[in-house]
Amino acid sequence: MMIDYPLVWAGLIGFAVLAYVLLDGFDLGIALIYPWLGGEAEQDIAMNSVAPVWDGNETWLVLGGGGLFAVFPLAYSIIMPALYAPLIAMLLGLILRGVAFEFRWRTVRGKFVWNWAFTLGSLVASLCQGIMLGTLVQGIAVEGRAYAGGWWDWLTPFSLACGVAMVVGYVLLGATWLVLKTEGDLQALARKVAWYAGSGTLALIGIVSLWTPMLQPEYMQRWFGWPALLYVAPVPLLVVAAAASLFLGLRRGHDARPFLSANALFILCYIGLVISFYPYIVPPSISIWQAAGPDSSLKFLLAGAVVLIPIIVVYTAHAYWVFRGKVDPAAGYH
C-alpha cells in the first residue's frame, strides 16, 4: 500500500497546531481577563487553574514549529522569515508571560510587574498569532526556494483584523475555562466576560470569513463556487449551532457547556481554514507535496510519532484529570 506521507504529516501538524490553539488559547485568554479580576485572591485562583498545565500546552507550539522544520523544511524556511517581526514579538511575549507563572510568587514588591508581564505578554502573543495567521491567509511572496517579500508585508488591515479576532477569541476560551474551573463571584464575572467575548468572537468570525474569499480568487471558488458551496455550507451552519449552544449554556448556568461550545467554534473556524488552504501550505504557491522533505525523513519521524503522540495524549489527559474539578484556593506548592 502506498502511504501519502506528506498528507499524513500535514494532518499531524495540523492537529498539533489545533491542539496548541485550543489548549494555550484558554491559558492566554485567562491572562487577558486577569487585570479585571476582583483582587489578588481571584487572580491566584485564575493562575492556579492553568499553572500545572500551561507548559504542556505550549509544547504543542514547539511541535508545530519543530514538525514544520522536520517535515516541510521548505515551508518552514519561507514562512519564518515572512513572519519575522510578529513571530519574534510572539516569542518575547510568551517569554514574559511564561516566567510570570513562577516569578510572581517570588516577590511581594515586584508582584505587580509580573502580573502585567503575564497580561501584556499574553496580549502580544495572542495578537501576533492572529496576525501571523492572517499573513498566511493573505498569501506569501515566494521566489525560488526563498521568501521574496518585504519585512512589513505582514502588516495589513486584514492581518490586523485576524489579530483582534484571535485576542477576542482567546478571551472567550479563557472566560469559559474559568466558568468551568471556578465558583462564586469569579465564575459570575467569567460568565459575563464570556457573554461579551462570545458576541465579539462571532462578529469577528463573520468579518474575517467574508473578507477571506476576497483575498484570492481560489478562496472565492472554494467557498462560493458551485457545487463547492454545497460541501462547505455545513461549516457556517455549525458555527451558528455552536454559538447558540454557547449562549444557551451561559444563560442556563452550565459549567462545562460554554467551554466546549467555544472549543467547537474554534475547531469549526480551523476547518474553514483548512478548506481555504488545501492543498497549499504556503498559499498561494507551495503545496504540501512541494514543501515536504524526502519520504525517508517523513517515515523516520512518523514511526515514532504514531507511538509517542497517543502516549502524549494519554499522559496529558492524565495531568488534566489529576487537576480536575474546581480550583482549590488553598492549593499550590508556593
Next chain:
Amino acid sequence: MDWANAIDLARFQFAFTITFHFLLPAFSIGLASYLAVLEGLWLLTGRAIYLDTFKFWLKIFAVAFGMGVVSGLVMSYQFGTNWSVFSDKTGPVLGPMMGYEVLSAFFLEAGFLGVMLFGMKKVGKRLHFLATLLVAVGTAFSAFWILSVNSWMQTPVGYAVNEVGQFVPDDWWAIVFNPSFPYRFVHTVLAAYLTTAFIIGATGAWHLLRDNQNGVARLMFSMAMWMAVTVAPIQILAGDMHGLNTLEHQPAKIAAMEGHFETRQGAPLVLFGFPDQAAGEVRYALEVPKLGSLILTHDVDGEVKGLEEWPRQDWPNVAVVFWSFRVMLAIGFAMLGLGLISLFLRWRGALFDRPWMLRIAVLMGPSGLLAVVAGWIVTEMGRQPYSVYGLLRTTDSVSPLDAPAVAGSLLAFIVVYFFVFGAGIFYLLRMMGKTPVAGDHGPDAMVPVMAAAMALGPAASRRPNPVGGKGDL
C-alpha cells in the same frame, strides 16, 4: 543593505540567545536528577531531611525550568527566522531528530512537571516519585537528541544531497550516532551534572558558613562534593577522548584550540600566549616542548597538523577558541582540586568545619556554568566558518535578511532577556540564600499530608486528605 553585517548580527543573536538558554538546561538536567535521587532516598529511608532538601530545590527547579522552556521556544523558531537557508538544506536530516526531541522529551517533561510541582497531595508519593523520575528522564532524552543534532553539524555522515541541494537522510543510524555524538553526549551531560553539583555545593557551603550544624546544608554540601570528586576526573578523561575524536574529524579545530599554526613533529604544548591570526603565530607563547605531540598522538615525535594546512578562509577565530579552551580546562582542574580537598577533609572528619574551603566552594558556585559556556564556544566557534562542517558555510546558511530587521530583533531580545533573566537570576539566588530549616515547611499546603503520610506509612496517602479536600472532585 549591508549583507555581511546582517550575517554578523544574526550570528551574534544566535550566540546570545543560545548562551542564555544553554545555561538553564545545563543546570536543570543535573537538578532534575538530583531531585529524583532525593525523593527516591526519602521514599527508601523515610528520613525527613531528604524531603526538606527536595523541597528546597524543587522551587528553584521550577523557576529555572520555566526560564529554560521559554528561552528554548525561541531556539526552535530561530533556525527559521534567521537561518532559513540552513533550515531548508538540513531540515530533512536535522528536523526529524528535533521532532523526536519534542515528542520524547519536551512533552514528557511538560506533562509531568505539573504533577511534580503541584500534585503531591493529589496523586500520592509513589506516583509523584514517578513524575519526578520522568521529568529527569525527559531532560536526558532532550540532551540526547539535541546533542545528536549538534554533533551531526560537526561530523556529518549518513546523508546524500538531492537535486535541490538539500541534505537528505541515507542511513539514520549513522546520522543519529554520528562519529562525534557519543563523546559530545557524555562530555556535555557530565558537564551538566558538575554544573549542578557546584551550584548545590556553593549553596550548602554558603549556609554552612553561617551555621555548620544545619543538616540540610550538610547534606547538600556532602552530596555535591562526592559528585565533584567522582565526576570531575571522569569528565577530564571524557574530555580528553572527545578531543582525540575531534582531532580525527576536525583537526583544524584542534589546531586552533592548541594554538598550532605550523605543522610540526614533536609539537610543543602551548600553555599560554596570544594567538595572532593575521601573522599566523602565537605571540609570547609559554610552551612545554614535545608535550603537544605526546598528548595528541601519544608519541613525543608525532606529527601535529597546524592551521597552515588549510586555506585561511577556512580558519576559525583562533584567539577565541584558544582562550575559551583554556578557561574550560582551568575550571575543570579547579573542580577536581576542590573535590580532592573535600575528600581529604572528609577523611579527617572536617568536611563542614573549614571556612576557607567553604568560601572556595561558594566562589566556585558558577564555575560549571562558565566552563559549559567556554566549552560550547570552543566547539561552536571551532566549527566555523561552517554551519555543517566542511559542507555548508555559515555565510551561505543565513536568511535573506535586512540588517535593520535583525538589529531590531536583536535589540528586543537583549532588552527582554536582561530584564527577564536578570530578575530570574535574582530570584534564584534569593531562594538559594534562604536558610533551609529542617522540618519547617512554611505555609505550604502539602505539608500536613506528607507529615501524616510519614507517620502512618504508605496507606495514608490514599486516605481523603484533610487539607483542601474540596478540590478533589
